[in-house]
Amino acid sequence: MDTKHLGINSKLIHAGHQADASGSVSVPIYQTSTFAFRNAAHGAALFAGEEEGFIYTRIGNPTIGALEDCVAELESGCGGIATSSGMGAICTVYLALLESGAHMVSTASVYGPSRGLMEKHFSRFGVQSTYVDTSDLTQVERALRPNTKLLYVETPSNPTMQVTDIEQVSALAHAHDCLVVVDNTFASPYLQQPLKLGADVVLHSVTKFINGHADVVGGIIVAQDMDLYQRLRKAMVNSGCNMDPHQAFLVLRGLKTLGIRVERAQHSAMEIAGWLERQPEVKTVRYIGLESHPQHDLAKRQMSGFGSMISFELEGGMEAGRLLMDGVRIATLAVSLGGVETLIEHPASMTHAGLSSEERCAAGFSDGLVRYSVGIEDAEDLIADLRQALDAVSAQSLGRTRERAVSGVVKEPALA
Ligand SMILES: *Cc1c(COP(=O)(O)O)cnc(C)c1O
Numbered sequence: 001m002d003t004k005h006l007g008i009n010s011k012l013i014h015a016g017h018q019a020d021a022s023g024s025v026s027v028p029i030y031q032t033s034t035f036a037f038r039n040a041a042h043g044a045a046l047f048a049g050e051e052e053g054f055i056y057t058r059i060g061n062p063t064i065g066a067l068e069d070c071v072a073e074l075e076s077g078c079g080g081i082a083t084s085s086g087m088g089a090i091c092t093v094y095l096a097l098l099e100s101g102a103h104m105v106s107t108a109s110v111y112g113p114s115r116g117l118m119e120k121h122f123s124r125f126g127v128q129s130t131y132v133d134t135s136d137l138t139q140v141e142r143a144l145r146p147n148t149k150l151l152y153v154e155t156p157s158n159p160t161m162q163v164t165d166i167e168q169v170s171a172l173a174h175a176h177d178c179l180v181v182v183d184n185t186f187a188s189p190y191l192q193q194p195l196k197l198g199a200d201v202v203l204h205s206v207t208k209f210i211n212g213h214a215d216v217v218g219g220i221i222v223a224q225d226m227d228l229y230q231r232l233r234k235a236m237v238n239s240g241c242n243m244d245p246h247q248a249f250l251v252l253r254g255l256k257t258l259g260i261r262v263e264r265a266q267h268s269a270m271e272i273a274g275w276l277e278r279q280p281e282v283k284t285v286r287y288i289g290l291e292s293h294p295q296h297d298l299a300k301r302q303m304s305g306f307g308s309m310i311s312f313e314l315e316g317g318m319e320a321g322r323l324l325m326d327g328v329r330i331a332t333l334a335v336s337l338g339g340v341e342t343l344i345e346h347p348a349s350m351t352h353a354g355l356s357s358e359e360r361c362a363a364g365f366s367d368g369l370v371r372y373s374v375g376i377e378d379a380e381d382l383i384a385d386l387r388q389a390l391d392a393v394s395a396q397s398l399g400r401t402r403e404r405a406v407s408g409v410v411k412e413p414a415l416a
Contacts, residue, residue: 003073008190009259016070020062027066029249033057059237063245067252068220071210074189075202077222079229081236082248086185086205088241089219090114093181093203096235097150100126105143106152107134109160109363111183111205112354114152133364134164135295137172144176153199154183155192156299159311159347159371160364161286163295166302170198179228185209188338190262192303200224201232208338211254212261218247261340261376265308268379272372273310275383281320281390286311308374309337311347317368320393321346324370327389330381337373342382345371 003015017027035054037043045051054060068080083089094117098104104118108131118129132139134153144151151173155164170180181201182194188209194202204210206218220243221236223229236242243251266289273287285292288299289306299306314320324344325333331342335351345351348367352360357367374382 008074011070011073012190012256012258015073016066016068018062018066027063027249027252030057030062030245032061032245057245058240058242061245061248063252064243064248067243067248067255070252070255071189071204071206071220072222075184075193075195075222077195077202077224077229078226079223079233081221081223081229081233082206082243082251083219083221083236084241084243084247085217086111086203086207086219087113087117088236089203089205089221090183091117092221092232092236092239092241093152093201094118094122094127094150095239096231097179097181097201098122098127099149101147102149103128103130103145103147104150104152105130105132105134105140105148105178107154107157107162107164108132109157109162109365110152110154111158111185112352114154114183116354131363133162134169135162137165137168140169141172144173144178148173148176148178151178151180152183153180154186156186156288156307156309158186158309159352159369161288161293161309161311162364163288163299163302165298166192166194166197166199170200174198185338186309187303187307188258188262190258191266191305191307195222195224197302200228206251206255207336209262210258210338211251212258212339213250213254214336214339214341216247216250216254218243218251262305262307264376265374266305268376268382269308269310269374270306271379272374272382272386276310276312276386279387279390281314281316281393283313283315310372310374311365311369312372313366313368313370314390314393316393316397317366318348320397321368321370323393323396324386324389327392328385329388330377330385331372337371339373340376342375342377343373347371 003011034056046053046055064082068082072080130143132143153164173180180199182199184202185205185208201223203221206220270289276282276285287310331344334343335345
């Protein structure tokens with residue numbers, strides 16, 4: 001079916017799905033490593049690229065292909081490449097688009113391993129990189145060098161929730177003959193389509209919103225044009241970080257409800273972020289849907305919704321954050337995000353522990369920041385859960401202040 005003219009929720013259900021001979025309504029799992037050729041001439045024609053068809057699952061597979069076609073259409077790209085993980089997608093992008101002597105400019109608060117892979121591994125092969133706040137155009141401009149081949153942007157970024165103007169940075173990078181790649185994991189294709197804003201390549205950790213059920217790790221890349229698509233696919237096939245057919249089946253199943261999951265979670269996130277802002281124990285809330293967010297207007301222009309990721313910091317800093325994470329009962333203390341269940345985590349000791357305290361500070365967040373991924377539970381239950389955890393934080397710090405007062409360390413109770 002031609003689904004190009006359909007709305008995004010219809011695309012989520014129908015794009016990429018080709019009925020097979022059995023008439024199967026859901027995409028079957030083609031759990032096979034290899035495909036039989038009709039005869040020697042057929043095999044030769046497939047290898048020569050003269051005929052379309054399947055050869056070997058690392059190169060391509062119908063179940064994986066259905067997912068690739070669906071996400072490529074959601075992102076308005078010319079082709080998708082599914083990978084074993086989000087990092088597999090990022091590794092493929094670096095491998096395909098950079099070489100010895102090349103330079104990359106990237107978002108400072110980028111997903112930790114995206115930076116680690118570059119600084120610890122690609123650097124050994126002579127690739128250079130610079131990390132700046134890409135939400136600030138002048139910082140991007142200053143970081144560009146004659147050998148800059150790639151501008152790698154994560155927006156909204158993790159966990160600082162900074163928003164980069166994709167249209168502006170793409171125009172700037174293209175004027176310097178530099179490709180633009182956007183990690184669109186936090187927004188999902190439901191809320192933001194970077195290729196339409198000028199980016200050349202978009203990628204996702206499908207582990208997060210696209211699959212959405214905390215039961216699969218996977219990634220996907222979508223390219224704007226055929227040349228980039230071919231380069232990226234070759235790098236994926238040669239490095240062997242392909243997705244598995246069963247993995248693709250699960251992701252296809254999760255993807256169908258992306259729209260209703262995102263709508264519901266972001267509705268709750270708005271309510272929770274507003275509520276958090278009014279709590280005396282909370283120092284700062286970063287949610288792009290709040291008018292207090294510095295790039296709220298840009299997010300409104302660039303995205304069709306504000307998503308469900310919130311970062312916040314308590315008055316009591318790191319210690320209070322730790323007490324809160326131990327105090328919540330509905331939210332699960334775990335890394336990852338974008339699933340049907342609410343997750344809470346501490347970037348400084350978990351997802352961003354690979355950075356030094358100074359690097360985290362330069363990336364724009366303190367060691368006291370807590371990240372909260374809103375799921376699809378009832379918002380009032382999540383709020384009550386946070387409230388009882390905040391009560392526990394207050395009770396503990398009040399208790400500690402009293403202890404110190406009694407032992408003579410603190411004369412006057414400071415505050416809870
Ligand atoms: C999780 C994540 C990744 C890495 O994806 P995996 O599927 O865990 O390999 C990359 N970028 C962002 C923004 C992420 O949240």
